[in-house]
Amino acid sequence: MWRLLLKNVFRNKRRTFLTVSSVAVSLFLLSALAIVYTALGAPLQNADSIPIMMIRRASGIIFPMPASYGQRIRSVPGVAACSSLNWFGGYWKDPANFFANFAVDPENVFKVQFASQIAPDQLEAFKRERTAAVAGRRLVEKYKWKIGDKITLLGSPYGFTPELTLRGVFSGGPDDQLYFHWDYLNESIGRANMVGLYWIRLENAENAARVGQAIDQMFRNTDAETKTESISAFLLSFIAMLGNVRRIILMIGAAVSFAVLLIVANTMAMSIRERISEAAVMRSLGFRSAHIMRLFVGESLALTLAGALLGVGSAKLISDAVALSQIGQFIFADMRMRPGTLAICSALPLLIALLASGLPAYKAGRANIAEALRYTG
Amino acid sequence: MAIPLKYNLRNLAVRRTTTSMTAFSITLTVTVFLVLMALAQGLQTSLTATGHPLNLLIMRDGSQSETQSSVQRDALQVLRYLEGIAKTDKGEPWVSPELIVLINLPRRGQVQGSNVTIRGLGPEGFALRPEFKLVEGQAFRSGMREVIVSKRIAERFQNCGLGDKIKFAKGYWTVVGVFDVGNTAYASEIWTDANDLGQDFDRDAYSSVFVRATDTGALNRLKQQVTDDRRLHMKAQTEKEYYERQTSSAAPIKFLGIFIAGLMAVGASFAAMNTMYAAVARRTKEIGCLRVLGFSRGSILLSFIIESVIIAALGGFLGCVMALPINGVSTGTTNFMTFSELAFSFRITPGLLLGGMIFSILMGFIGGLFPAWRAAHENIVTALRST
Numbered sequence: 185m186w187r188l189l190l191k192n193v194f195r196n197k198r199r200t201f202l203t204v205s206s207v208a209v210s211l212f213l214l215s216a217l218a219i220v221y222t223a224l225g226a227p228l229q230n231a232d233s234i235p236i237m238m239i240r241r242a243s244g245i246i247f248p249m250p251a252s253y254g255q256r257i258r259s260v261p262g263v264a265a266c267s268s269l270n271w272f273g274g275y276w277k278d279p280a281n282f283f284a285n286f287a288v289d290p291e292n293v294f295k296v297q298f299a300s301q302i303a304p305d306q307l308e309a310f311k312r313e314r315t316a317a318v319a320g321r322r323l324v325e326k327y328k329w330k331i332g333d334k335i336t337l338l339g340s341p342y343g344f345t346p347e348l349t350l351r352g353v354f355s356g357g358p359d360d361q362l363y364f365h366w367d368y369l370n371e372s373i374g375r376a377n378m379v380g381l382y383w384i385r386l387e388n389a390e391n392a393a394r395v396g397q398a399i400d401q402m403f404r405n406t407d408a409e410t411k412t413e414s415i416s417a418f419l420l421s422f423i424a425m426l427g428n429v430r431r432i433i434l435m436i437g438a439a440v441s442f443a444v445l446l447i448v449a450n451t452m453a454m455s456i457r458e459r460i461s462e463a464a465v466m467r468s469l470g471f472r473s474a475h476i477m478r479l480f481v482g483e484s485l486a487l488t489l490a491g492a493l494l495g496v497g498s499a500k501l502i503s504d505a506v507a508l509s510q511i512g513q514f515i516f517a518d519m520r521m522r523p524g525t526l527a528i529c530s531a532l533p534l535l536i537a538l539l540a541s542g543l544p545a546y547k548a549g550r551a552n553i554a555e556a557l558r559y560t561g
Numbered sequence: 562m563a564i565p566l567k568y569n570l571r572n573l574a575v576r577r578t579t580t581s582m583t584a585f586s587i588t589l590t591v592t593v594f595l596v597l598m599a600l601a602q603g604l605q606t607s608l609t610a611t612g613h614p615l616n617l618l619i620m621r622d623g624s625q626s627e628t629q630s631s632v633q634r635d636a637l638q639v640l641r642y643l644e645g646i647a648k649t650d651k652g653e654p655w656v657s658p659e660l661i662v663l664i665n666l667p668r669r670g671q672v673q674g675s676n677v678t679i680r681g682l683g684p685e686g687f688a689l690r691p692e693f694k695l696v697e698g699q700a701f702r703s704g705m706r707e708v709i710v711s712k713r714i715a716e717r718f719q720n721c722g723l724g725d726k727i728k729f730a731k732g733y734w735t736v737v738g739v740f741d742v743g744n745t746a747y748a749s750e751i752w753t754d755a756n757d758l759g760q761d762f763d764r765d766a767y768s769s770v771f772v773r774a775t776d777t778g779a780l781n782r783l784k785q786q787v788t789d790d791r792r793l794h795m796k797a798q799t800e801k802e803y804y805e806r807q808t809s810s811a812a813p814i815k816f817l818g819i820f821i822a823g824l825m826a827v828g829a830s831f832a833a834m835n836t837m838y839a840a841v842a843r844r845t846k847e848i849g850c851l852r853v854l855g856f857s858r859g860s861i862l863l864s865f866i867i868e869s870v871i872i873a874a875l876g877g878f879l880g881c882v883m884a885l886p887i888n889g890v891s892t893g894t895t896n897f898m899t900f901s902e903l904a905f906s907f908r909i910t911p912g913l914l915l916g917g918m919i920f921s922i923l924m925g926f927i928g929g930l931f932p933a934w935r936a937a938h939e940n941i942v943t944a945l946r947s948t
Contacts, residue, residue: 199835207832243729244665244674246900250797279625286885341629343621424673432600436593440825443589447832450582454839
């Protein structure tokens with residue numbers, strides 16, 4: 185039975201090639217869309233086990249909080265480390281050289297962002313010098329900086345131009361960012377003592393909800409109420425700013441899936457129609473209707489499976505390769521193909537193959553043998 | 562002599578199911594392409610439509626957007642009396658200092674908030690935007706915490722209709738009017754009195770200054786003068802230039818649209834190719850007859866290509882029709898340069914529709930080329946003998 189199936193599949197090589205290719209291309213597209221869709225819905229995998237949270241002003245991320253909050257946040261049980269985080273928004277030399285630069289608390293920033301590793305002597309140099317800065321490895325490689333280079337950040341909404349000296353390089357976590365001293369920023373703008381965000385690390389990720397509520401409760405009914413959310417929820421709020429992207433992606437994905445269904449159905453219908461008399465010959469030889477059905481449906485499944493392997497497989501390989509080099513980058517934090525996505529993208533074409541070939545195969549298997557033998561198409 | 566078109570059309574009618582399935586896969590491709598291009602086009606249009614040709618926008622040197630900029634009151638005094646600034650009806654220099662503040666408001670149907678621009682301006686500011694029109698209610702009065710909202714904001718955001726109270730800064734602000742400002746970037750803003758806004762947010766500086774020049778020559782001179790003045794630390798650009806710079810956000814959407822449509826097109830072309838190969842295989846005897854009758858290889862080639870193009874054109878036409886309803890549907894996103902809401906509508910232009918049709922015809926052509934070649938080069942005798 186298998187040999188018969190395979191021989192039939194390769195009978196018309198060109199048709200097989202075209203069908204498999206068009207299914208593969210469409211499924212590649214579908215997988216890419218599915219990856220983006222899931223990533224936008226849940227930017228970080230295993231979000232529940234990440235013990236990092238972000239504290240912002242309840243009325244909006246653009247409003248700052250008093251610097252005095254830092255001490256009080258540290259006193260909340262469950263908070264292992266806390267660092268101030270002010271988005272500086274500057275660029276280096278040219279507006280095109282725009283990257284994430286933050287004013288942080290040097291004593292605590294690497295306790296919070298524990299995924300980022302930095303050499304101890306570089307960290308000490310950073311802490312000691314007020315105008316020091318540390319940058320992520322990707323940034324350093326991109327702009328070809330060296331330790332000791334002077335880096336001036338221009339164009340910040342804060343209206344001041346810090347002249348920093350690169351004292352260290354970190355890697356392992358998000359490495360396209362630059363950090364410098366919050367004290368330096370604060371003094372240079374006349375001691376406003378305002379912090380943009382507080383970045384905290386919990387002792388235990390499970391206590392996230394409880395600690396978050398405790399912090400927000402502490403600042404309720406003050407002039408600056410806070411909202412503490414997991415890093416995943418924080419990223420989601422940025423994604424929400426994009427608008428209905430997910431819905432548009434979903435609609436395009438539906439259109440692509442429908443197109444695949446049509447392509448496979450069309451091909452199967454064409455090939456089965458050509459072989460009605462052939463099926464009749466087989467049945468007169470003794471093959472049952474069930475055998476005929478299995479043969480045709482099996483061919484359809486084989487074609488779509490081949491297309492799925494190619495399409496979904498290459499999507500997975502490419503996305504993993506690209507994503508691994510980009511892990512931690514803001515909203516596209518984790519663009520690897522997730523197991524659920526892989527499963528759905530593989531199961532969908534098989535379902536389509538069944539649907540597309542089921543009815544024609546059934547009809548071919550049950551047709552009146554005498555009439556079918558006479559059928560010339 | 563060419564094979565009559567009737568031959569192709571009859572064949573298509575006979576193979577109705579296959580024709581419609583192939584055509585429909587092309588329809589889907591074209592629809593997706595048009596929707597994505599309409600998104601990019603809408604975004605671009607709303608940004609390039611903004612800006613009176615004689616308006617100059619002055620911001621602090623180094624700022625990429627009004628949100629990041631800050632202009633002190635003493636600088637304003639220098640700017641007011643520069644050569645080349647037009648005069649208002651009352652004989653005052655036509656200068657409008659404006660303050661931009663971002664607040665966070667929830668869209669209708671969403672829990673998460675989005676940033677919305679509140680623009681504080683004075684009476685000269687209204688006149689600077691010729692597209693401005695109050696459609697409901699009345700203008701805000703100073704000192705009363707009153708605002709007017711754009712039509713799009715009232716539609717897309719919760720609690721922003723006429724009569725609603727929005728909470729920001731130190732209290733509640735009442736919406737006393739709704740305005741329309743055409744298809745410009747201002748269509749996503751809330752406007753109020755600049756001094757009220759400054760007081761409530763404890764800001765004593767402005768964000769930017771808008772100026773109307775007397776003519777194009779004066780415009781360029783002013784631009785140069787302000788940018789070159791070392792005391793001011795400011796940069797001047799025309800209002801049109803400022804908004805056109807932000808259209809770079811439309812480019813990635815276009816790229817994405819072309820990428821997605823391209824992949825779908827490959828899939829659809831292969832499907833069309835498959836269909837045409839099957840058609841050729843089924844009509845081998847017919848083709849032999851046609852050749853015997855005297856039709857040349859070229860006319861057979863042309864005939865099959867035309868058949869494929871007709872299927873594709875049908876699919877493409879249906880695709881254009883299916884995409885049309887999206888024209889005018891308003892949506893919005895965050896303009897990451899100003900970090901605030903930018904509402905716009907999908908826009909399908911005749912150019913886009915033409916592009917869609919050409920795209921589908923191209924798919925048909927590519928899909929039909931190889932099978933047609935095959936048909937044209939059949940050996941006559943073997944073709945006549947086939948079943």
